[in-house]
Amino acid sequence: MPTFQTCSRHPKAGRFLAACSGCAQELHDLQYGKPAPDPTREAARAALASIGTPAGTFILSATRIGDALIVATDQPPAANFAYAVDVFRLPTAAETDPEQVAPCAPGEWILIDQRGGHRRADVDRMTADSVKYLAEIGITGESATQAA
Structure with a gap:
């Protein structure tokens, strides 16, 4: 049928x-x-790959706020921190201008902040701090989407 x-x-x-x-x-x-497939989680995988995140990293959560992405991960044992929260943003139109010396590719995630901790309990605090950081630099979004 x-x-x-x-x-x-x-x-x-x-x-x-x-x-x-x-x-x-x-x-x-x-x-x-x-x-x-969850588009937020797929974006998180692409963003983590762009910064060379080691194999064995597990995504705990991915939150999209406007043009920014907050990704919380459980790191492999060889990493400096057991848990990390990375903050990415999409490039602006000026950053993708081909006239720039080193233009960014449209849709390429740019790392703007990183946090690390040794306990699972640190992840919620680091994520909240990342949301505050985004608000401080003017990135807000009425519709935040999260993938757990």
Whole structure:
């Protein structure tokens, strides 16, 4: 029986496209209950990869506030801190201007703040401090999205 839900890759196609591996994966995930990828968590993975976060790092939470992203992680044993909270922001139009000496790529996350702690209880405080920091530099958002 064909499904009429559209694929996120082809929203105007009407049905899942048989030739698209992405459509086949999404249809499989829908049929067998696997949740769709969380865009905030995907952004967190990309941001962490851009700063060379070591393998074995577990994302505890990711919060998007306006054009900023706060990512709390459980670090591997070899890291300086057991837990970290990294704050990223998207580049401004001026920073992506090709006339710049070293322009940023549009959509590339820029690290603007880092915090570290040795106890799981430190994560909530570090996250709250990061939200305050963003407010201090003028990044606020009415609709903060969080992925746990």
